[in-house]
Amino acid sequence: MNTFDLTQTSVREVNQYLHDLAEPAAIEILEPKGAHAVACGLKAPLHVTIRGPVGYYCAGMNEKATVTVHGNAGTGVAENMMSGVVRVHGNASQSAGATAHGGLLVIQGDASARCGISLKGASIVVGGSVGHMSAFMAQSGTMVICGDAGDALGDSIYEARIYLRGKAASLGADCIEKEMRSEHLAELTDLLTVAGIAADPATFRRYGSARTLYHFHSDHASAY
Amino acid sequence: MAQHPEESFDWKRFFEPYGVTSMKVIASHCVTIAHGQSETIRAQLERNDAGVTIMSVGSSMEIFKEKGLPCEVMKMFHLEQAVGSHAIGHTRMATESAVTTAGSHPFSTGSDLCLVHNGSLSNHNRLRRNLQREGIRFRTENDSEVAAGYLAWRLQGGDSLEAALESALKDLDGFFTFAIGTRDGFAVLRDPVACKPAVLAETEDYVAMASEYRSLAHLPGIENAHIWEPEPARIYTWKKSATPALPATQISLAA
Numbered sequence: 001m002n003t004f005d006l007t008q009t010s011v012r013e014v015n016q017y018l019h020d021l022a023e024p025a026a027i028e029i030l031e032p033k034g035a036h037a038v039a040c041g042l043k044a045p046l047h048v049t050i051r052g053p054v055g056y057y058c059a060g061m062n063e064k065a066t067v068t069v070h071g072n073a074g075t076g077v078a079e080n081m082m083s084g085v086v087r088v089h090g091n092a093s094q095s096a097g098a099t100a101h102g103g104l105l106v107i108q109g110d111a112s113a114r115c116g117i118s119l120k121g122a123s124i125v126v127g128g129s130v131g132h133m134s135a136f137m138a139q140s141g142t143m144v145i146c147g148d149a150g151d152a153l154g155d156s157i158y159e160a161r162i163y164l165r166g167k168a169a170s171l172g173a174d175c176i177e178k179e180m181r182s183e184h185l186a187e188l189t190d191l192l193t194v195a196g197i198a199a200d201p202a203t204f205r206r207y208g209s210a211r212t213l214y215h216f217h218s219d220h221a222s223a224y
Numbered sequence: 225m226a227q228h229p230e231e232s233f234d235w236k237r238f239f240e241p242y243g244v245t246s247m248k249v250i251a252s253h254c255v256t257i258a259h260g261q262s263e264t265i266r267a268q269l270e271r272n273d274a275g276v277t278i279m280s281v282g283s284s285m286e287i288f289k290e291k292g293l294p295c296e297v298m299k300m301f302h303l304e305q306a307v308g309s310h311a312i313g314h315t316r317m318a319t320e321s322a323v324t325t326a327g328s329h330p331f332s333t334g335s336d337l338c339l340v341h342n343g344s345l346s347n348h349n350r351l352r353r354n355l356q357r358e359g360i361r362f363r364t365e366n367d368s369e370v371a372a373g374y375l376a377w378r379l380q381g382g383d384s385l386e387a388a389l390e391s392a393l394k395d396l397d398g399f400f401t402f403a404i405g406t407r408d409g410f411a412v413l414r415d416p417v418a419c420k421p422a423v424l425a426e427t428e429d430y431v432a433m434a435s436e437y438r439s440l441a442h443l444p445g446i447e448n449a450h451i452w453e454p455e456p457a458r459i460y461t462w463k464k465s466a467t468p469a470l471p472a473t474q475i476s477l478a479a
Contacts, residue, residue: 034438053451055438072451074436075421093453094421112453113418132418132456150455 003028011035018042018065034074039067042084059086062103078105081122094131097124100141106195113150116143119160125195135162136172144191146199154207158214162207163188165199174213180206225279225286226254226269227325238274251300252325253279253288262335263380270361277326277363282336284407285310289328309464310405313439314340320348321366331372334379336407341368342420342435343399351395371396375404389413389459403433409463418456425449431462 004014006029014029018039021027026047032038036055039048042065050058053071062081068089069077075093078086081100088096091109098114100122107115107124113131116124119138129147136152138160148166155172161184162175171177188201228235235247235254242265248255258265262281269278280287288301294313298304314329321327330338345351348367351374356362360373374395378388385406392402392413401420404411412433414422425432425440427449434440437451454460 033441034436036438053437053441055436072437074438091452093423094418113456131453 001026001028003030005030006033006035006038007031011038014038015040018044018046018048021046032071036074039065042067045084053090059084062086072109073107077107078103078122081105091128096126097122100124104191104194106197108197110147116141116160119143123191125191125197127195127197129166132169133172135160135175138162142187142191144188144195144204146197154209156213157207157209159209161187163191163204164207165204168207171207174210175207176210178206178208180204225281225288226256227252227277227279227289228254228275229325230275233274233276238272238276242269250288250302252290253301255286278332280332280336280338282407285336285338285405287330287332287338289325289330291323291325291328310410312340312403312405319344320368321364324364326363327366327369329368330405331369333372333375333404337375337379337385338405339368339372339375340403340405341371342401342422343415345370345396345398345400347397367398371400371402385411386459386461393457401435406461406463409461411462412454412460413458414454414456416457422454423451424454424460425451 021044024045029050032050032052032054034053034055036057038050038054038058040057040060043063046065048065048067050069054069055074057076057079058073059067060079062078062084064084066085068087070089072090073088073092076095076098077088077092078100079098081103083103085104087106089108092107092111094112095114095117096107096111097105097116099118099120101120103122105124108127110128111126111130113133114136115130115134116138117136119141121141123142125144127146130145130149132150133152133155134149135143135154135157137156139158140160142161144163146165149164149168151169152172153168154162154175157175184206185201188204192199231252235249239256242258244256244258246257266278266281290297312330329340333339345367348370352362352370355373355377358377360377362369362373375388378391399419400415401422402413421435423434423437425446427445432440432443440446
């Protein structure tokens with residue numbers, strides 16, 4: 001395994017090294033000390049292990065790689081991820097998994113505000129709670145929250161699905177509780193299994209769009 | 225604590241009429257001890273026409289501000305010799321007013337109180353006019369100074385710091401993460417949307433706040449600190465314990 005110490009090598013150099021790898025490889029990054037954009041823009045099936053807390057946009061735009069953070073993550077971890085797996089063994093700051101198109105983001109601790117904002121297809125599993133405005137305008141994909149959710153969960157949500165075990169401080173505009181059918185239970189069970197989080201799927205509730213906000217009402221046609 | 229842009233300024237002559245008993249000049253700043261009600265003295269001194277700015281008043285907090293590279297400003301004020309319980313590092317990204325000494329943070333909000341603001345207020349012009357009618361003076365076009373003036377006004381009116389911050393949540397429109405230094409502690413408040421980041425670290429020895437973890441990464445014992453983000457629209461306050469080993473407070477914000 002190749003190991004880099006970020007007190008010795010710059011993030012730019014480490015990221016360039018990772019970008020140049022085309023074949024599967026295991027890389028370890030030490031002493032990140034909250035540095036920004038660590039392991040950003042990866043495109044190959046790499047296994048990157050980061051030991052310590054990272055700053056903004058860690059594993060952003062990730063494709064195919066598995067990035068594991070042993071520490072907390074700053075704003076926008078795995079933002080705009082396309083595929084692969086990003087796992088945070090700690091808490092994540094705001095906008096975790098923002099606009100992520102695919103792949104799996106696992107946050108073992110809590111995520112703060114705007115987790116999964118504008119989610120576009122990825123799966124996010126949060127072992128703890130999420131902050132306010134999570135899944136805001138989430139278009140597609142799935143969000144599993146094992147703890148509670150802050151205010152305005154799923155505000156202006158499109159077709160993303162939310163599974164929540166605890167309580168939401170409030171639901172956002174057009175977000176409603178929905179029936180948990182067998183296919184949802186199966187999806188949730190799968191996600192919890194791959195995320196490695198022990199939680200009983202039967203204790204979750206499902207939330208999604210009431211679809212009243214993003215549809216044009218023909219009743220209003222005469223207004224134009 | 226007073227400031228004059230010229231380092232050769234004759235402080236002795238300036239303070240003579242006020243019965244000042246001691247004086248210490250550090251670069252462009254002068255720390256003096258005057259006896260009497262601090263806000264009365266401040267009001268008197270602020271009416272000077274010698275170009276002197278009153279940076280802060282109180283018995284335990286001195287505000288030094290100058291613009292320049294952080295390392296040069298630190299040298300200018302002999303920061304390596306400074307001893308105290310609070311430390312603030314602040315980088316200002318000026319959006320609402322010019323980069324001047326007066327526009328720098330922290331802003332004095334009253335006796336032994338100061339404010340650091342990250343964000344931007346959208347109703348600062350109207351608020352400034354209202355506060356001016358209430359007798360609050362402003363030196364800049366800066367929105368953060370309006371927040372400081374607002375808190376000063378509420379506190380002068382008899383509000384506790386918590387009550388003043390409660391009303392700030394109602395009256396200030398815009399984005400803010402505030403760190404307020406008090407005589408024996410500090411307070412933190414984020415606006416209800418919490419656009420501006422904040423992270424806190426607590427240990428047995430200190431409480432530290434920063435815009436992001438990177439600023440805290442080098443603190444002693446940080447790996448075992450309790451690290452968390454303050455919730456929106458919730459007022460947090462800390463007070464020093466009375467034990468001889470005073471816990472230190474570090475605040476680091478980007479605005």
